[in-house]
Amino acid sequence: xxxxxxxxxxxxxxxxxxxxxxxxxxxxxxxxxxxxxxxxxxxxxxxxxxxxxxxxxxxxxxxxxxxxxxxxxxxxxxxxxxxxxxxxxxxxxxxxxxxxxxxxxxxxxxxxxxxxxxxxxxxxxxxxxxxxxxxxxxxxxxxxxxxxxxxxxxxxxxxxxxxxxxxxxxxxxxxxxxxxxxxxxxxxxxxxxxxxxxxxxxxxxxxxxxxxxxxxxxxxxxxxxxxxxxxxxxxxxxxxxxxxxxxxxxxxxxxxxxxxxxxxxxxxxx
Amino acid sequence: xxxxxxxxxxxxxxxxxxxxxxxxxxxxxxxxxxxxxxxxxxxxxxxxxxxxxxxxxxxxxxxxxxxxxxxxxxxxxxxxxxxxxxxxxxxxxxxxxxxxxxxxxxxxxxxxxxxxxxxxxxxxxxxxxxxxxxxxxxxxxxxxxxxxxxxxxxxxxxxxxxxxxxxxxxxxxxxxxxxxxxxxxxxxxxxxxxxxxxxxxxxxxxxxxxxxxxxxxxxxxxxxxxxxxxxxxxxxxxxxxxxxxxxxxxxxxxxxxxxxxxxxxxxxxxxxxxxxxxxxxxxxxxxxxxxxxxxxxxxxxxxxxxxxxxxxxxxxxxx
Numbered sequence: 001x002x003x004x005x006x007x008x009x010x011x012x013x014x015x016x017x018x019x020x021x022x023x024x025x026x027x028x029x030x031x032x033x034x035x036x037x038x039x040x041x042x043x044x045x046x047x048x049x050x051x052x053x054x055x056x057x058x059x060x061x062x063x064x065x066x067x068x069x070x071x072x073x074x075x076x077x078x079x080x081x082x083x084x085x086x087x088x089x090x091x092x093x094x095x096x097x098x099x100x101x102x103x104x105x106x107x108x109x110x111x112x113x114x115x116x117x118x119x120x121x122x123x124x125x126x127x128x129x130x131x132x133x134x135x136x137x138x139x140x141x142x143x144x145x146x147x148x149x150x151x152x153x154x155x156x157x158x159x160x161x162x163x164x165x166x167x168x169x170x171x172x173x174x175x176x177x178x179x180x181x182x183x184x185x186x187x188x189x190x191x192x193x194x195x196x197x198x199x200x201x202x203x204x205x206x207x208x209x210x211x212x213x214x215x216x217x218x219x220x221x222x223x224x225x226x227x228x229x230x231x232x233x234x235x236x237x238x239x240x241x242x243x244x245x246x247x248x249x250x251x252x253x254x255x256x257x258x259x260x261x262x263x264x265x266x267x268x269x270x
Numbered sequence: 271x272x273x274x275x276x277x278x279x280x281x282x283x284x285x286x287x288x289x290x291x292x293x294x295x296x297x298x299x300x301x302x303x304x305x306x307x308x309x310x311x312x313x314x315x316x317x318x319x320x321x322x323x324x325x326x327x328x329x330x331x332x333x334x335x336x337x338x339x340x341x342x343x344x345x346x347x348x349x350x351x352x353x354x355x356x357x358x359x360x361x362x363x364x365x366x367x368x369x370x371x372x373x374x375x376x377x378x379x380x381x382x383x384x385x386x387x388x389x390x391x392x393x394x395x396x397x398x399x400x401x402x403x404x405x406x407x408x409x410x411x412x413x414x415x416x417x418x419x420x421x422x423x424x425x426x427x428x429x430x431x432x433x434x435x436x437x438x439x440x441x442x443x444x445x446x447x448x449x450x451x452x453x454x455x456x457x458x459x460x461x462x463x464x465x466x467x468x469x470x471x472x473x474x475x476x477x478x479x480x481x482x483x484x485x486x487x488x489x490x491x492x493x494x495x496x497x498x499x500x501x502x503x504x505x506x507x508x509x510x511x512x513x514x515x516x517x518x519x520x521x522x523x524x525x526x527x528x529x530x531x532x533x534x535x536x537x538x539x540x541x542x543x544x545x546x547x548x549x550x551x552x553x554x555x556x557x558x559x560x561x562x563x564x565x566x567x568x569x570x571x572x573x574x575x576x577x578x579x580x581x582x583x584x585x586x587x588x589x
Contacts, residue, residue, distance in 0.1 A: 004305055005305050005306075006305055006306060007306045007307075007544070007545055007546060045543060045544050046543075051338065051339075051490065051491070051519075051539075051543050052335060052340065052539075052542050052543050053542065053543055053544065090544065092306055092544075092545060216330070216331075217331060217333045217334070217335070218333075219296075219333050219340065219342065219539075219542045220296070220298075220302070220303075220541060220542045221542075222298075222302045222303060222306065222545075223298055223302040224296060224297050224298035224302040224303060224541070225295060225296055225298070225333075225342070225344070225542070226295075226318070226327065226332070226344050226347050227332045227333040227342055227344060228332070228333065229327065229330055229332060229347075230330065231330075240349075241357075242324055242348075242349035242350075242353065243324045243349055243350055243352070243353045244324065245323065245324040245325050245326045245350075246323065247326070248326050252326070253326065253327050253330070253347055258302070
């Protein structure tokens with residue numbers, strides 16, 4: 001039997017700065033790799049004394065090595081970015097539900113900015129399953145379309161958009177999704193909230209189901225504090241089965257860390 | 271011998287092998303943390319508060335990181351006592367540590383009603399009365415901010431259960447000693463000191479409060495000195511045990527609370543940094559006591575004294 005999620009110290013194997021402030025941190029973690037599903041995340045404990053762990057998607061998970069890909073955007077990620085090969089990092093995970101895509105034949109993956117960190121694993125697995133995978137990848141400019149060659153190598157078709165037109169379509173990535181020639185049978189997305197909302201809209205216009213990997217401020221990351229909630233349709237299979245409180249309007253607050261982070265777009269009541 | 275050190279505590283009728291409680295609302299029902307912490311090595315889990323009726327909880331965002339801490343405003347999201355008794359409580363029997371139920375309410379009658387039903391269950395080892403939730407309008411905290419109301423609610427609850435009753439006090443008061451004394455005389459077996467401090471954070475770009483509820487409860491190391499003083503003052507006003515809490519991250523922090531007069535501690539926000547912290551604290555407490563030739567944690571409770579300090583030489587921080 002495989003071990004489940006746990007808290008463990010892992011040794012950093014490699015560190016690459018893919019763009020200014022975008023860090024890829026690889027580490028030795030065969031037990032984590034063995035139990036990771038696409039779309040799951042870890043709580044990374046800041047190594048330098050900064051408080052509260054930070055939630056990061058598991059980017060790669062293969063063999064004995066897993067990695068995190070993140071933007072340096074605050075004190076905690078700054079500490080993580082200072083790690084070097086040989087350093088130790090503490091992680092809790094893998095956590096969350098992950099994407100589900102069994103049987104999908106033609107999948108559009110929409111990633112915005114650092115949202116790319118959640119979608120490599122599902123992209124790889126989908127290609128292995130024989131699905132056609134189109135990656136709709138948007139960022140502020142070409143430099144921040146990090147690691148896109150890897151997706152091409154993995155067998156994905158790439159459609160890129162940048163804010164400044166330095167690569168691909170100038171504008172929003174969701175505009176490319178809306179104009180896609182063949183309708184996919186499933187959309188997976190991770191990125192900033194406005195992009196996710198636009199993806200949900202486009203997917204519903206196309207009549208295609210979409211799964212969105214959400215980001216919220218987490219405290220515990222394991223379902224203990226009910227801080228990272230999102231309003232979810234009470235009828236959703238993921239909705240906590242609590243009785244209906246007075247004044248409630250058909251939704252229940254679900255934990256992004258536990259019931260999510262991946263939700264069906266049409267079930268979110270945001 | 272480090273292994274001979276006695277860390278056990280007595281809180282009312284409750285005998286716990288370790289002095290470490292997991293603070294209410296921070297640890298779910300224990301189940302969520304079970305893969306990451308050996309619950310047989312903690313004293314007790316204080317469960318998330320339950321109310322009479324189901325509660326939706328506050329709108330998002332519910333969390334904001336602040337200097338040396340965080341604000342939360344969950345708003346007592348919970349399924350209500352009926353559903354809770356039917357679907358949740360039976361699971362607690364399997365936990366390898368004591369499970370302390372937490373009761374919140376908006377009237378004296380509801381405190382008594384929920385407590386009576388919850389305390390009747392064998393899976394529940396004790397009851398913590400949350401009379402100090404800052405995140406449900408003014409009504410949640412009202413009870414802990416008024417000695418008279420504190421007395422009334424504790425008396426009403428005392429009348430419906432013989433189980434150990436821990437009353438959780440608010441720091442948002444002028445004189446915590448007076449409230450502590452009132453809770454004791456009304457029949458509390460122990461006090462939990464303190465709940466979170468009220469606070470607010472504003473997004474200066476959006477010109478909006480960062481919390482959906484506008485205000486929230488501040489926790490983490492930012493509130494530790496406030497909590498240590500509250501424990502110190504409450505401990506001088508009562509003879510019942512105190513569960514000290516507020517920003518404890520390591521054994522040094524915990525020792526401040528014991529020396530201030532706490533018999534046990536609760537760990538909340540620190541679990542969000544690293545779920546191994548509670549067990550690390552226990553190990554470090556043992557080492558601290560062993561290094562000074564002390565056999566029992568009870569030997570240091572309330573020993574902070576301005577007139578004459580430690581009989582031991584300073585040997586560096588333990589955590």
